[in-house]
Amino acid sequence: MIRFHGVSKRYDTGQEALSRVDFHIERGEMVFLTGHSGAGKSTLMKLIMLMERPTSGQVIVGGRNTERIRGNGIAHYRRDIGVVFQNHQLLFDRSVFDNVALPLQVAGFQTADIGRRVRAALDKVGLLHKEKLKPITLSGGEQQRVGIARAVVNKPALVLADEPTGNLDPDLSAEIMTLFRQFNELGMTLMIATHDIELTQRMNKRVMSLEHGRVLAGGNPS
Amino acid sequence: MTRAARANQRSHSRPQGAVQSKTHWRDRLAAWQAHHSTCAIESLLRLLRTPLQSLLTWLVVAIATALPATLFVALDNVRSLGYQWQDSSQISVFLKRDAAADAVGQWQRQLGNHTGVAEVTLINPEQALEEFRQHSGLGDVLDDLEENPLPAVLLVQPTLSASQGEPLQALLQQLQANPLTDDARLDMLWVQRLEQLIELASRIVFFLALLLVLGLLLVIGNTIRLTIESRREEILVVKLVGGTDAYVRRPFLYTGLWYGLGGGLAALLLLATGLHWLSDPVASLASLYQSDFRLRGLDIISSAQLVLLAGLVGLAGAWLAVGRHLSAIKPR
Incomplete structure (x- = not known):
């Protein structure tokens, strides 16, 4: 699903965020990405999202060399990847429903179809009864669940989550992780960046650790 | 092979995996149309939700549109006035004050039979004085005059x-040569000079309009830039969930179009108000010159063109801003 070949990323500031990173994640895997802040977790995810481009090396996602994806291709490529952010990036001027519907609207789904899929996604994260509310009225955990619903509403093959439990207490974090595990069981590939070591140990999934822009362990499927 | 089948085949031949086409092209076309109408309506509603700010922008657009439009209408009116005169190409023959009434009457009849003359009208000094009294507002002053200072005039209309x-x-020389004539004047000369003045003025108006259009582009561009800034978050999220540039651009282009169209309509309103305000004085001024001239506004087609043009300028301004600023907003 995701394959990095000797990927380095040096920012304009001269800081080398990733140096010669190789790893492989298979379709249907659920992988935790750990490391201190500044280890290169975010950069790695940005490279997969094409928010950044590698200085050298190849990023291959879903069998496609991302180097060749340009222009509008980037938009179409992103429709098949769901993203969950630490600060969930919800739009506070619209309802929960409209937030979750956004990826479908962007991809050109029909209104009736959108309603069905959004409700299915909201149902999965247990927020179906709050679809008409504005996100600002929800608790932190609920907001993050809306963010997750938005990430999976399009049934993407791949979901990236950048510190999805960063701001949540342990109980809520466990709840979110259970959700992720359920999506994984449905066949989605998940990559979750976190520095919550305890949590990753409990989940009993592959852990890939980064340090100073290099893969320390867990770069290949066991 | 039908188009649908071809599209199907194309989508099947695309690499499988993370990238797959999940919507049929027909659905996507429908969604594209739906997004256009949604954008159009939502961007208008968004403008109406901040009425004061939108009103100010509309006023700026309206004033910048109404100014050259007013000048254009004014020129158009002056020109039509010129044509009226040119068509008539009337010669005013001012008669000597001591010309005998009999002789004048005889000459008038003679001229009436002249092959080059269509019509001759005599305005005697009393008539002239009466008209002057009615329209000049100097009636009291005229009463103090011991004698009528106005000469009799023959209005000669050539065929x-x-x-x-x-x-x-x-014909003019012939009229001037007559012993009864004090002076004979052709209004044409006037009209020719007027034509040249109008030509010069219309170029100035065109130049001014160009400057104002440029100003409008900047005003709308800047307004759209601010809108883009205020919706930065939304743009980032839309880009991250796979919104194409066109998708992101669309609402802002519609906003620009609405600014332009709304401003154009307001400009028409300003123009109509101004014309209405001027029409009465102009009509009485015209009657002073024995003309039934009335101010002409813009006709339906010109009005539509004006609004459309303003709309296009709005769209262009938005396009400029969007082109410059949207690409700068990238997810980080």
Whole structure:
């Protein structure tokens, strides 16, 4: 699903965020990405999202060399990847429903179809009864669940989550992780960046650790 | 092979995996149309939700549109006035004050039979004084005059064939040569000068309009830039969930279009108000010159063109801003 070949990323500031990173994640895997802040977790995810481009090396996602994806291709490529952010990036001027519907609207789904899929996604994260509310009225955990619903509403093959439990207490974090595990069981590939070591140990999934822009362990499927 | 089948085949031949086409092209077309109408309506509603700010922008657009439009209408009116005069190419023959009424009457009859003359009207000093009294507002002053200072005038209207060039000059000379004539004047000369002035003025108006259009582009561009800034978050999220540039651009282009169209409509309103305000004084001024001239506004087609043009300028301004600023907003 995701394959990095000797990927380095040096920012304009001269800081080398990733140096010669190789790893492989298979379709249907659920992988935790750990490391201190500044280890290169975010950069790695940005490279997969094409928010950044590698200085050298190849990023291959879903069998496609991302180097060749340009222009509008980037938009179409992103429709098949769901993203969950630490600060969930919800739009506070619209309802929960409209937030979750956004990826479908962007991809050109029909209104009736959108309603069905959004409700299915909201149902999965247990927020179906709050679809008409504005996100600002929800608790932190609920907001993050809306963010997750938005990430999976399009049934993407791949979901990236950048510190999805960063701001949540342990109980809520466990709840979110259970959700992720359920999506994984449905066949989605998940990559979750976190520095919550305890949590990753409990989940009993592959852990890939980064340090100073290099893969320390867990770069290949066991 | 039908188009649908071809599209199907194309989508099947695309690499499988993370990238797959999940929507049929027909659905996507419908969604594209739906997004256009949604954008159009939502961007208008968004403008109406901040009425004061939108009103100010509309006013700026309206004033910048109404200014050259007003000048254009004014020129158009002056020009039509000129044409009226040119068509008539009337010669005013001011008669000597000691000209005998009999002789004048005889000459008038003679001129009436002249092959180059269509019509002759005599305005005697009393008539002239009466008209002057009615329209000048100087009635009291006139009462103090011991004698009527106005001469009798023969208004000579040449026939169509004699209303231009050589025959007209010949007629004019003939009229000037008559012993009863104090002075004979052709209004044409006036009209020609007026034409040249109008030509000059219309170029100035065009230049001014160009400057104002440029100003409008900047004003709308800047307004759209601010809108883009205020919706930065939303743009980032939309880009991250796979919104194409066109998708992100669309609402802002519609906003620009609405600014332009709304401003254009307001400009028409300003123009109509101004014309209405001026129409009465103009009409009485015209009657002072024995003309039934009335101010002409813009007709339906010109009005539509004005609004459309303003709309296009709005769209272009938005396009400029969007082109410059949207690409700068990238997910980080």
